[in-house]
Each structure stands twice: as structure tokens, then as C-alpha cells.
Amino acid sequence: xxxxxxxxxxxxxxLAVWSALMLTHPxxxxxxxxxxxxxxxxxxxxxxxxxxxxxxxxxEHDKVPFVIGVLGDDPFGHILEDSTRTRKIRGRxxxxxxxxxxxxxxxxxxRSCHLLYISSSEGFRLDEVLAALKKHPVLxxxxxxxxxxAGGMIGLTVENQRIVFEINxxxxxxxxxxxxxxxxxxARNIDSKKHGDREIRxxxxxx
Amino acid sequence: xxxxxxKSNLGPRCCRRxxxxxxxxxxxxxxxCMTAVALSLTCAIGTHAFALQPxxxxxxxxxxxxxxxxxxxxxxxxxFNGEPPSGDSETDLMDFSIEELMQVQVVVTPSRREQxxxxxxxxxxxxxxxxxxxxxxxxxxxxxxxxxxxxxxxxSFGNAAVSPRGFHGFLSNQVLVLVDGRQVFDSLFGGTLWGxxxxxxxxxxxxxxxxxxxxxxxGANALNGVINIISKDPADxxxxxxxxxxxxxxxxxxxxxxxxxEGSLRMRVSGEYExxxxxxxGGSILRNFEGDYKGGRFSLFAVWDKDEDNxxxxxxxxxxxxxxxxxxxxxxxxxxxxxGSQASYLMGTWQHQIAENDVFGLTGFINDFHTSPxxxxxxxxxxxxxxxxxxxxxxxxxHTRTWGIDTRLDLLDTGNSNxxxxxxxxxxxxxxxxxxxxEWQLDPKWILNLGGRLDYEFYGGFQPSAxxxxxxSISDDAAIYGAVSRAFHTPTAGGRFLNIPLLxxxxxxxxxxxxxxxxxxxxxxxYRGKTFERFETSLxxxxxxxxxxxxxxxxxxxxxxxxYRFDNRSGNVSLYGVEFETxxxxxxxxxLLGNYTYEQLNWDVDKPFTDRDYITPPKHxxxxxxxxxxxxxxxxxxxxxxxxxxxxxxxxxPFVPRRIDPYLRLDVNAxxxxxxxxxxxxxxxxxxxxxxxxxxxxxxxxxxxxxxxVFVEFRVHLK
Numbered sequence: 001x002x003x004x005x006x007x008x009x010x011x012x013x014x015l016a017v018w019s020a021l022m023l024t025h026p027x028x029x030x031x032x033x034x035x036x037x038x039x040x041x042x043x044x045x046x047x048x049x050x051x052x053x054x055x056x057x058x059x060e061h062d063k064v065p066f067v068i069g070v071l072g073d074d075p076f077g078h079i080l081e082d083s084t085r086t087r088k089i090r091g092r093x094x095x096x097x098x099x100x101x102x103x104x105x106x107x108x109x110x111r112s113c114h115l116l117y118i119s120s121s122e123g124f125r126l127d128e129v130l131a132a133l134k135k136h137p138v139l140x141x142x143x144x145x146x147x148x149x150a151g152g153m154i155g156l157t158v159e160n161q162r163i164v165f166e167i168n169x170x171x172x173x174x175x176x177x178x179x180x181x182x183x184x185x186x187a188r189n190i191d192s193k194k195h196g197d198r199e200i201r202x203x204x205x206x207x
Numbered sequence: 208x209x210x211x212x213x214k215s216n217l218g219p220r221c222c223r224r225x226x227x228x229x230x231x232x233x234x235x236x237x238x239x240c241m242t243a244v245a246l247s248l249t250c251a252i253g254t255h256a257f258a259l260q261p262x263x264x265x266x267x268x269x270x271x272x273x274x275x276x277x278x279x280x281x282x283x284x285x286x287f288n289g290e291p292p293s294g295d296s297e298t299d300l301m302d303f304s305i306e307e308l309m310q311v312q313v314v315v316t317p318s319r320r321e322q323x324x325x326x327x328x329x330x331x332x333x334x335x336x337x338x339x340x341x342x343x344x345x346x347x348x349x350x351x352x353x354x355x356x357x358x359x360x361x362x363s364f365g366n367a368a369v370s371p372r373g374f375h376g377f378l379s380n381q382v383l384v385l386v387d388g389r390q391v392f393d394s395l396f397g398g399t400l401w402g403x404x405x406x407x408x409x410x411x412x413x414x415x416x417x418x419x420x421x422x423x424x425x426g427a428n429a430l431n432g433v434i435n436i437i438s439k440d441p442a443d444x445x446x447x448x449x450x451x452x453x454x455x456x457x458x459x460x461x462x463x464x465x466x467x468x469e470g471s472l473r474m475r476v477s478g479e480y481e482x483x484x485x486x487x488x489g490g491s492i493l494r495n496f497e498g499d500y501k502g503g504r505f506s507l508f509a510v511w512d513k514d515e516d517n518x519x520x521x522x523x524x525x526x527x528x529x530x531x532x533x534x535x536x537x538x539x540x541x542x543x544x545x546x547g548s549q550a551s552y553l554m555g556t557w558q559h560q561i562a563e564n565d566v567f568g569l570t571g572f573i574n575d576f577h578t579s580p581x582x583x584x585x586x587x588x589x590x591x592x593x594x595x596x597x598x599x600x601x602x603x604x605x606h607t608r609t610w611g612i613d614t615r616l617d618l619l620d621t622g623n624s625n626x627x628x629x630x631x632x633x634x635x636x637x638x639x640x641x642x643x644x645x646e647w648q649l650d651p652k653w654i655l656n657l658g659g660r661l662d663y664e665f666y667g668g669f670q671p672s673a674x675x676x677x678x679x680s681i682s683d684d685a686a687i688y689g690a691v692s693r694a695f696h697t698p699t700a701g702g703r704f705l706n707i708p709l710l711x712x713x714x715x716x717x718x719x720x721x722x723x724x725x726x727x728x729x730x731x732x733x734y735r736g737k738t739f740e741r742f743e744t745s746l747x748x749x750x751x752x753x754x755x756x757x758x759x760x761x762x763x764x765x766x767x768x769x770x771y772r773f774d775n776r777s778g779n780v781s782l783y784g785v786e787f788e789t790x791x792x793x794x795x796x797x798x799l800l801g802n803y804t805y806e807q808l809n810w811d812v813d814k815p816f817t818d819r820d821y822i823t824p825p826k827h828x829x830x831x832x833x834x835x836x837x838x839x840x841x842x843x844x845x846x847x848x849x850x851x852x853x854x855x856x857x858x859x860x861p862f863v864p865r866r867i868d869p870y871l872r873l874d875v876n877a878x879x880x881x882x883x884x885x886x887x888x889x890x891x892x893x894x895x896x897x898x899x900x901x902x903x904x905x906x907x908x909x910x911x912x913x914x915x916x917v918f919v920e921f922r923v924h925l926k
Contacts, residue, residue, distance in 0.1 A: 036311070036313050037313040039300050040300060040308055040311050040313060042300075042301075043300040043301050043303055043308050044305070044308055046301060047303075047304070047305045047308065051305070055470075083300075083301050084301075087301065134515055135515055158313060161312045161313065162309055162310065162311060162312055162313065163308070163309070163311070163313055164309060169440050169442050169443065170440075172442070173440070173442045173468070173473060173510075173512065174471075174512050174515070176468075176470060176471070178442065178445060178468055179442075180926065181443070181445075181446070181884075181924060181926065182305075182883075182884055183305070184443055185884070186305055186306065186309065
């Protein structure tokens with residue numbers, strides 16, 4: 001039978017070994033292959049469009065193209081046009097548009113997008129941008145940090161040297177967009193894999 | 208802290224022992240070695256994995272795989288002048304599936320990652336839907352084994368003893384169980400009958416467990432902790448879901464669900480039927496074991512986004528169980544009827560956004576419950592009606608304030624019991640609580656939380672609760688906190704009027720009408736950290752000091768020959784311990800999990816701990832788990848649990864507790880996905896290492912050994 005003395009002697013030793021390893025190991029420095037990351041991001045945008053369903057009201061008729069917009073400083077250069085030139089989304093041709101935010105400008109043009117990539121240059125006015133698009137069927141995607149927590153729909157980030165994405169289901173639902181189960185399964189935080197503040201607030205705090 | 212009084216009056220040892228297979232015995236003896244090797248191996252693999260990363264040149268110039276194209280450091284997007292990529296590599300990526308894209312490496316600069324570890328000042332565990340599926344858990348208590356600091360013991364197929372930080376038993380009532388914020392506990396004894404409510408694992412998004420008092424936020428009964436079961440958003444369940452499975456002991460479960468979304472409304476309805484012959488080995492000379500279970504469940508969950516500032520949810524459910532309570536030998540000879548229960552609920556919530564960070568919430572619920580656990584003298588029904596209001600806003604940028612009012616009315620009817628089980632056929636009580644919580648961000652790294660609450664219950668009068676905590680962010684990836692709390696447990700109104708005959712009238716359960724609530728002072732220290740993106744760890748130390756504990760102690764004398772008296776006991780009671788949890792992502796394919804809990808109970812009271820129908824907390828408890836993703840469609844998982852020896856009540860001999868030997872339990876699982884991930888087949892074995900073992904026992908239901916169980920489940924989800 002296992003004795004308590006054996007266990008009580010072993011546990012502090014194991015914790016000490018673990019602590020030493022955790023606190024002393026150096027972290028190596030590494031760099032982003034930005035060009036590659038942009039190509040991968042463009043491919044992600046294309047795939048998000050394939051696995052999200054828009055309401056019928058988002059398209060006036062069958063010939064309306066699928067519009068991918070970029071708001072702010074465009075990091076893609078020619079990547080988006082070159083990669084989507086010969087492709088279709090749900091039978092529709094793809095059109096790329098670029099926008100600059102203006103406080104006086106009518107938001108209708110922005111809301112005519114089906115998928116909008118928000119550049120990191122817009123980080124300081126993110127709340128304003130998201131408020132203008134709230135409840136409209138525009139899939140907003142960005143790699144601005146904490147994008148999903150701020151109310152964005154799909155946030156891109158780098159983890160373990162790879163691009164992963166988070167989904168905010170509530171924002172999607174409010175805009176009548178439906179993500180497929182496959183997309184939801186692959187999202188990093190759909191099942192609260194991390195102990196994020198947003199999920200834990202449910203029990204440790206009231207609404 | 209008080210000095211440690213080592214006296215533990217648990218009563219004389221019971222003569223009955225349970226053997227452990229030789230395999231389990233040798234595994235037990237080698238557990239320290241195995242664990243040390245496993246931990247060392249995982250650390251070695253982790254450090255070696257990092258050692259394999261290529262050395263990089265100084266930051267001014269880094270050469271890419273293509274030698275003629277130097278990479279630049281990450282520049283602001285406006286200065287990017289990327290060349291149009293070559294057609295071939297671009298086309299390749301555009302043809303990649305999402306899963307393949309997630310495997311493409313783009314090397315990262317750690318200093319630019321903004322990942323903030325949570326500074327929530329509670330010992331929190333989260334069990335996700337994926338955790339539930341991969342562990343092969345057949346019930347919520349089963350899934351709760353994954354979290355450190357929660358004591359779980361299977362008593363029969365439909366019953367389990369569950370409580371964070373000790374005091375677990377069939378009638379444990381020191382943990383508050385919530386479903387989407389709705390309280391689920393029994394108006395007679397204040398605990399949760401896990402097999403009686405319509406919990407459907409397929410509909411659970413996650414389970415959040417707070418170890419330690421949650422008194423300020425959730426009031427009475429959140430003494431040792433809070434277990435909040437959170438349903439999936441119907442948007443995640445759009446389409447049709449069917450699961451069908453079965454296994455050992457005649458176990459059979461079938462679940463059907465349908466979810467849809469129409470504009471701003473989304474809804475899910477689901478139904479489930481579960482049946483089993485129950486665990487087999489058990490019973491005593493006084494009574495054979497009858498543990499069969501048949502349960503039908505239904506639930507509905509709807510969310511309506513009325514407008515951008517208002518969200519309304521509605522949920523309802525019902526569960527009918529035939530059987531489920533193996534009748535206790537204490538009931539007496541010959542006195543039995545079919546056991547069963549019915550549980551139903553309705554709940555509505557309204558969340559109103561007044562302004563940015565200014566949210567108002569209103570919740571109303573009704574619980575209706577009826578049970579008779581196979582004995583004519585125990586038959587009761589209750590309704591609970593609750594109305595809860597809360598408001599949270601930011602008076603300033605660094606300050607968040609939350610206040611609220613909780614009310615609940617309990618109506619308990621025992622008129623069907625024969626002979627009557629209470630001195631009053633109908634008991635009603637109400638409770639009102641008012642609370643206020645403040646959180647201040649003192650500077651970027653320090654957060655102070657202060658909370659106070661006052662509850663008033665019709666029989667128990669006023670009871671205050673309070674909590675103070677301080678959190679410190681060591682870095683973006685690590686935080687520590689300290690907390691002091693005062694919490695209490697409100698006795699149920701039914702518990703004050705007990706008069707239950709046992710053993711054909713020879714014995715009787717009685718209670719002191721005016722007994723006091725048990726109170727708790729708790730002190731906690733916690734650490735949470737994430738290292739190298741791969742290691743997640745949390746460590747918690749706690750000290751609980753209890754006052755006015757209660758026991759249900761047997762004594763000889765009137766009324767009848769034997770009386771179980773439910774009353775306060777004086778004495779010195781404390782519990783202290785350590786909870787440790789870690790998760791290591793060895794690679795994209797392999798994840799290792801582990802937890803360890805140490806609990807030391809000091810029970811210096813003139814009546815044994817097991818008199819309360821509790822099982823003593825195991826001094827040591829550990830879990831090691833592994834998850835392996837063989838490919839996109841196939842994954843394996845296994846969990847090895849160790850639980851130290853405990854003492855628990857003996858229904859056939861109420862004066863002498865029994866010893867439950869330490870056990871090792873190994874659960875293994877394999878899941879195969881097919882039909883473009885629409886379908887899955889899961890095969891698993893629970894308790895692989897031995898054919899059966901005891902985990903605990905109770906005076907009020909008959910006891911069984913937990914058997915080895917094989918199961919298979921088929922699942923399909925169609926949009």
C-alpha cells in the first residue's frame with residue numbers, strides 16, 4: 001500500500017524541480033516572416049468567407065460580387081487581388097475595396113462589404129468602427145490585439161509559430177451571420193481553452 | 208494562522224476492508240516514481256523542443272529560407288513593400304484548408320505578443336465541452352474529477368458525492384450548483400441530486416468551478432465553492448444532433464437535439480433518455496442492492512437579441528427518473544416502493560446595456576421537484592421561485608462597481624410521506640440578499656476587490672458575508688492573488704423540522720429547530736502562470752476555519768431506540784491544503800495534463816465527521832492525463848486518477864464508520880471522426896485497472912462498488 005511518507009517526500013521535490021525549470025530556462029528570440037504571414041492571412045480570409053453564412057438580405061441579387069474590404073493602412077499590397085483573381089465564393093466573383101475612415105463619411109459604403117479586414121492602424125478607434133458596423137451583416141476580421149474581446153468577430157493571432165483565430169459568437173449572432181460548426185471547432189477559444197477573463201466573469205462576477 | 212491541532216476524532220476503524228488488485232497495488236507503489244518520471248520527461252521534452260529552434264542572427268538582418276531575399280523585422284503596415292508573390296506558392300496556400308493553414312509556420316517575436324493572463328482572484332477551474340468529450344465523462348460528477356480540489360465519489364449510477372474542498376457526501380450541501388446562474392439545490396437538505404435534474408452533457412459549453420467561498424456574489428450555500436454549468440449558445444448548435452450509445456451494466460443513452468437561428472432569435476431543443484442496470488456489487492445482509500436507473504430529460508434554450516442593448520434568454524427543462532435511489536438498509540425490512548423523481552424548471556433573463564460598461568441584469572426562475580427514494584416515509588415536493596437583479600458599471604476608468612438583490616421563496620410539501628417525515632406537513636421560507644462589490648485597478652499591476660453582502664432568511668435571521676482580495680500581475684503571463692472571506696451556509700427550512708422514522712420505527716431522524724448556520728473564514732493565496740506558450744499552471748493554498756458545524760449523530764434513547772439528531776456541535780474544525788494544476792502542450796499532437804490536491808482536515812469535535820453523512824477528504828489526490836491527436840480524424844485520451852484512503856458512513860452499522868481504501872482509476876478513450884467531421888464514433892473504458900472499487904458510501908442510499916465500464920457512442924451533427 002502506498003504510504004503517505006512516500007508521497008509527501010516526493011511532491012515538494014517534484015515542485016522544486018518544476019519551479020527551477022520554469023524560472024530559469026531562457027526564451028529564444030524569433031522573427032515573423034511577414035510576407036508569408038500576409039499570404040496565410042489572405043488565405044484565411046478566403047476560407048472564413050466559405051464557412052460563414054450571410055443572410056439573403058446581404059446580396060441584392062445573384063450577380064452581386066462578394067466584397068472583401070480593407071479598412072486603414074493596407075498591409076497586403078497586391079496579395080489579395082492576385083490570390084482571389086480566379087476564384088469565387090459561393091458562386092460569386094470577388095471584389096477587393098479599400099477604405100479610409102472619416103468621421104463625417106456615410107458608413108453605407110463600409111456596410112456594403114461582406115468581409116472587412118480592419119488594419120492595425122485603426123486600433124485606436126476600434127470601438128467606433130465596430131459600433132458603426134454592429135448589427136450589419138459584415139464579417140469583421142483583424143489581427144489587432146484583443147480584437148475579439150473588444151467585440152470583433154474573428155481575431156487572428158500567432159501562437160506556437162502559427163496563425164490561429166478566435167471567434168466571438170455573440171458578435172456574429174448579432175449580425176445574423178452563422179459560422180459553420182467546423183469553423184467553430186477550429187477556433188482557439190470557442191470552448192474556453194484558455195482561462196479568459198470573459199468566460200470566468202460568468203461565475204466569479206455577476207453581469 | 209492557528210496552530211495545528213492534530214487530533215482527528217474519526218471513530219474506530221471498521222473491520223471490513225476492500226482488496227485492491229495486484230496490478231493496482233503495484234501501480235500504487237510505483238506512483239511516485241511514475242509521476243516523477245512523467246514530470247521529468249515532459250520538462251525534458253519541453254526544453255529539448257526549444258533547444259531545437261534555430262539560432263538566429265542579430266536583429267538587424269535575418270536570412271529567410273530563400274537566401275536571396277532577406278527578411279525585414281515586422282514593420283508598420285504602411286511601409287510594407289511586398290513584392291507580388293510567385294504564382295505557385297500563392298496558389299498553394301489558397302488551396303489549403305483551414306486546418307492546413309493553421310499548420311503553416313510563421314515565426315513569432317514574443318515581445319510583440321499581447322496575451323494577458325487572467326487576474327481573477329479566485330481558485331477557478333474550467334472544464335470545456337471538449338474536456339467532457341475527451342474524458343469520456345458519463346455525468347457531470349465524472350467530469351468534475353478533472354479539476355483539482357473537487358472531491359468526487361460515485362455512490363451509485365445516478366448518485367455521487369461532490370464538493371470542492373472536502374465535506375462531500377450524498378447529502379453534501381456546502382457547494383452551490385448553478386445552471387446558467389439558476390440555483391439547483393434541494394429545499395429539504397440543501398444539496399444537489401445529480402441524477403435527478405435534466406443535465407445533458409451534449410448541451411454543456413463549459414463548467415466553471417470556484418473553489419473556496421463564493422458567498423458575496425452568490426450568497427447562502429456557496430460555502431466551499433460554486434459549480435456553474437453553462438449551456439451552449441444555440442448558435443453553436445444549429446442543425447440536428449443525434450447521439451446514441453451504450454455499454455456495460457445495460458447502460459444506454461440516446462440524445463436528440465435541434466437548433467435553429469432566425470434573424471435575432473436562436474433556439475435549441477433537446478431530449479435524452481438514459482438507462483442502466485446500475486452498479487452491481489453492493490448491498491448488505493439487511494438489503495440487496497437495487498441501483499437501476501431510467502431517466503428521460505428534455506430542455507429548451509433560447510436567446511433573443513431584441514436590439515443592440517437588450518438580450519433576453521429563456522430556458523426550460525424537465526427530467527423524470529424511475530429508480531435511481533438504491534434504498535438504504537436503514538429504511539427497515541420490507542418497507543419499500545419504487546423510487547423516482549421529477550424535476551422541472553423555467554428561467555428567463557434580461558440583460559440591458561444602459562451605456563458602455565453599464566449593464567443591468569434581471570433573472571427569474573422557478574424550480575419544481577418531487578422525489579421519493581423508495582421509502583414511504585421519505586416523499587417530498589418543493590417549488591422554488593427566485594428573482595435576482597444586478598447592476599454593474601464603471602464609476603471611473605479604474606473602478607468597477609456591482610450591486611444586486613437576490614430573492615428566493617421555497618415551498619416544501621411533505622404531505623405524501625407516510626408516516627410523516629417532518630413535524631410540519633408544509634414548510635415555507637424565503638431569503639433576501641443584498642450585495643455590493645467594488646474592483647479598483649490601483650495601477651497597471653495591482654487590482655483590489657472588496658465585497659460585502661447581507662442575507663436575511665425567515666428562520667435564520669441576518670447573516671453577513673464579505674470578501675477582500677488583492678491581485679498582482681507579475682507579467683503578462685503570470686499573476687498572484689491573496690484573499691480573505693467570510694461565508695455561511697443557510698440551513699434549509701425543511702432541515703429544522705425533521706422527524707423521519709427508520710428501521711421500522713426503531714430509529715428516527717430529528718433536528719433542532721433553532722440550529723445555527725455554519726460559518727467559514729477562509730484565507731487563500733493563488734498563482735496562475737503561462738510559460739513559453741506551452742505550460743499553463745495554477746497553484747492555490749487555502750486555510751478554512753469553520754464554526755457551528757452540524758452533524759447527524761446517532762444516539763441511543765427516545766424517541767425510539769435509536770435517534771439521529773441533526774444539530775450544531777462545538778469544537779475546532781479547520782481544513783487546509785494545496786491545489787496544483789498544470790497543462791503542457793508538448794506538441795500540436797500531444798498535450799499532458801496533471802493536477803494534485805492535498806487536504807488536511809482537523810476535526811476536533813465530540814462527534815465523528817462521518818456522522819454528517821460526509822466522506823472524509825482524501826489527504827492526497829492526483830490526476831495525470833494525456834491527449835494525443837493522431838491525425839485530423841482520430842484522437843486518444845486517457846486519465847489516471849489516484850485518491851487516497853477515506854472514512855465514510857456505514858449504513859449497516861451507524862456507530863462505526865468504514866474505511867475506503869485508496870484507489871487508482873484509469874479511463875481511456877478513442878474518438879474517430881468521419882463524414883467530413885459530421886460524425887464521430889467514440890469507444891472508451893472507465894476504471895480499466897480493476898473490476899470494481901468503493902469510492903464512498905452514505906447512510907441514506909445503499910452503496911455500490913464502481914465497476915469497470917466499457918462504452919461506445921455514435922454521434923452525428925447535420926446542419
